[in-house]
Amino acid sequence: MKTLRSLNGAGLTGTIRVPGDKSISHRAVMFGAIAHGRTVVDGFLPGEDCLSTIDCFRKLGVTINQEKEHVEVVGNGFEGLHEPEDILDVGNSGTTCRLLLGVLANTPFHSCVIGDDSIAKRPMSRVTNPLREMGTKIDGRNDGNYTPISIRGGNLKAINYVSPVGSAQVKSAVLLAGLQADGTTTLTEPHHSRDHTERMLRAFGCEVEVNDLTVSLKGKQPLVSTHIEVPGDISSAAFYLVAGAIVPNSEITIKNVGINPTRTGILDVLEKMGADITITNQNTQTSEPSADIQIKTSSLNGIEISGELIPRLIDEIPIIALAATQADSTTVIKDAAELKVKETNRIDTVVNELKKLGAQIEATDDGMIIHGKTELSGGTVDSHGDHRIGMMLAIASCIANGETVLENSGSVNVSYPSFFEQLEQLSQSTIKKS
Template structure:
């Protein structure tokens, strides 16, 4: 894909696609619950479609009508043993959360995904599930997919997460629903709580005391209606687009602003961005319209407890930092090295091609700005976040930008380029 923009500005309003994390969980909870669950605003991205495919192969009836999904289930006890390998595609969320669900079933199943999933660490999920009594086997003793799960009766555990991970926490919570006793999970830093919110929405009792979450096993969930807000991780790239193009003002409608996900807003606020949060009344997840205006920005230091709240947005934050006055330091983000690709190395390599003053560190990167970006041939490594970063960078570049494998963007943001082009003036 070739992109050339001649000093554009961005104007107008768009609604970004549904939140990926919530879309995944809406299918999972609809499959666990008894009755018919309806989902509005579902993300039609490849990762979320992989989740639907897996549950269909477990015998759950799922109907898809554009962004509306209907899930009819009699509950987890009525799932069927799959006749083939459950293909999770490129989705780490599907793979990891389903481990928690499948561990407590009464049948055998096997999960595998694409080449990227085959390289991503699974032991962090497998170990606590084994402590609960799960029988999980796989490559390198369960470190990597494919993973074979022999469902068994699980027991509750007390578990302290060694790393802050919403996926590990969620997998244990989902397994705990099927376990005997009360499971307690202590997390070192608060992470995304979409699973906890949805558990309550579907009728489960779950308690938090400080950094510890407790949930009793044997609870049954009831079907309900789920409204999925726009994904702030997708909105972040449009936020970045407005901030790096002069004379821009855009409105992003119906964006989820769950406090565990709004690190990007904290970062741009500290950088000096001009924006507004117009919150609306909703049930469950918090939602707002975001108004973003191009701004003169200053480099900052980003690290510590903020990192889990913006881990997926770091590629676009790095891009924004190239246009800031001064130095931006991103640290404590070593988790980026085990994403769809090693995002620290990839972000640094790709922005360096464009002339950015950026260097990698063991757990992050250092960016000095402002720097004039130049056209370049950008590589996505099949990573949707890097594809969107490259497209946004083209707005600030002198000369054409080419992007290999642009189709990878559809993993999380189908129609991204259409939305971006609709805002260009």
């Protein structure tokens, strides 16, 4: 639990670096584990989710040395994986769980995958169904829809799979299984999801073909170890981008943020709302582009957020909802039913917690409606164990009158262990200047 106080107009100023991208950190460890040779990862996110990935692959027999943001993974291909002596516990990480099932899809041994109470409620059939179609033997609660999940690899066959959901985790699991199958595996999505897996497969020497919404690869391609530089996570940067826009007298610069086009919906939304954003020092020479982003206090306008934009900012919707409370007129978020199966039901949780602070916000079947501009007041709020809800509420406390008590504040360690330290740093920078 943390007690947070309003900045009373003092503002947030300074320059920070956000932790490494969580999605890329997960994949760098996983792909290094199934590649041949020593893979070096710099900028790794040492948050609880990514540490769960390291723990699972160590249990599978992979040598992984990790010191803060530097990781070395010694891989011996899929054939180097060994039957774990213990349960593979993914903690709170949906990415670890779903991608790990793809890795295990052809292994000639038994594994049991489990997670925390939140993971136990998240649907896994979106992954287990196509893996079964490829030949993997899977069992679990509700016919393999929920953890614990028992998995034993089979002789995989390539498939042409049309996914009912646009999900990078589903796509990645099928492609990881496809690497182990005979023939060419193809997956088609209803809309574009983030493409970190396709980019990283190429970085590890794999040929991947992308044609609009369809991605395919030939099985039995060996991965070769490489060096991965992980940029800052734009989903983490989003909290300070919104803070810079809505907290009076603020100016924040965030260095080396990943600007993968499948992830930059937050920038598009803030610009459309009228935020004062400047992007500099763009680096497009690596597989994952990055840049420095500066944002200043802005006058925001309400907008509609829907359609193909949603997959590019699904994780940022909680903090976008907070921004909308400070925008003139109404913001409508639609087509975001996927929020119901995140760490919490993020539609209901965002609405209920912001209402405690005085927000005029209401839930819909696939999103929410936020009426602005609204003055917020402190109160007791709860992250419900969801890291993104916790960080959103902490930013809300900066503009809410009085004190805000944040329960379950430790949830932020899943993706951003230094979050509260940096929030203090930015507020102290303002005090020192004044």
